[in-house]
Amino acid sequence: MKFETVHGITLPKIGFGCWTIGGEATADPSQDERSLAALRSALALGYTHFDTAEYYAAGHSEELLGQAIRQAGLPRQAVFITSKVSPNHLSYDDVLRSCENSLRRLGTDYLDLYLIHWPERHMNLPETFRALNRLVREGKVKHLGVSNFNLKLLQAACALSETPLLTNQVPYSLPDRSYVKNGVLDYCQKNDILLTAYSPVKSRFFKGKKLAEFARQRGVTPFQVGLAWLVHQPRVITIPTSFNPQHQAENLAAAELMLTDDEMAFLNGLAE
Template structure:
């Protein structure tokens, strides 16, 4: 299955493209524009349609580069699923609304497919969700979600949200299963919430686990593809690997083609 349904009735691709570090880190690095644009263009040409970004990435510049690559490749907006996030300095109601409007302007679009609270902050959560409700009513945002939320916070966000909360984006990979252990994954799966696994290739290190070699050979795949396939095999789980390298961009996308069987899953579940 290459997509997951969202509680709003929309769908989200199982493998999307992460954009952290494209065009800078916490601040823009314009010397990296050509490299960042080439990476996003390669992702678009490979067939990725879900792009995950954030106002915090390169202080808004990553959103600008994403818009530029979409424009330059003449990719129709309706083919894309765009996710962005409000940062912790904009969690008061009017500031979240302004932050979203600024993201829309930088992304050169009139709606977001998914808008997330990037991290919980010190502002009462209900203030931020009030803004998400307003943005949804105005049609600027099709679906809303959160990121880095534990179970109590997830429940609180759901209670305040007028529309179904569709997504929690958390760190999740073969060697980092904290959000499976703390009950968030099971809760999402039982309640139709999509869990987006971030840092899924562990910055390139996941494939070095020798336990992946045999399965990789069995499937004619790479160890990294096996690690990604393990994630997306799980119901309600999607993922968003990032890369500047066109070979890795293709390799990660083609993890969709790996069909793991029950024995494979058992082995991977037990892998340390």
């Protein structure tokens, strides 16, 4: 596995996304066995960074993740847990309450990383950060970050956080370069902020013929090429989701795939 280190924190280039673990916008306990099996195989394969949110399955994703980690017999420090506060919970009291609820559902006494899931049009960012900074001071959260923040909002968040922001989690993949075009990737790379690429392989683009041919020549899958292209870039990490143990293993292995400058240039051109 390749890693990124910022501000003394080391994270694997490839982690595991928990969207649809436990349901989608609501909990779906009928899928618990399938969700737990996916988490069990991810843990057994060696994933250590898990990305969840209070929004995912209305908190049930956090419950199942906590359960799977305990059942695996892993010490808390063996995993890095990211969770997120929802846009409708950004008032001072709501942030504190949301965090307590996430900790209870996960069955832990701290989150490694806590993100504002999405900016909200009328949010009071200074008030939100007053609560987030308090959570860090109290040790309930180790690090702060944001998600879906444009450059202006990211700069505002950096100024309000008492500790260095660890990440901006945004959509980023071969076919989606919106956060390159808006200047966020460049800002992250220059300021030691991780860009966590979400939805890294969720696109029809990965079924394309030219990418398939490139992948075949390298003896990997198009999805692995997409992940390798992401993690080749400094300060970029990613969190693909898969319920399929073979895909989970392939996604982890993608971090080892080395791409030359010429191959990066070819792939950059492919999606333009």
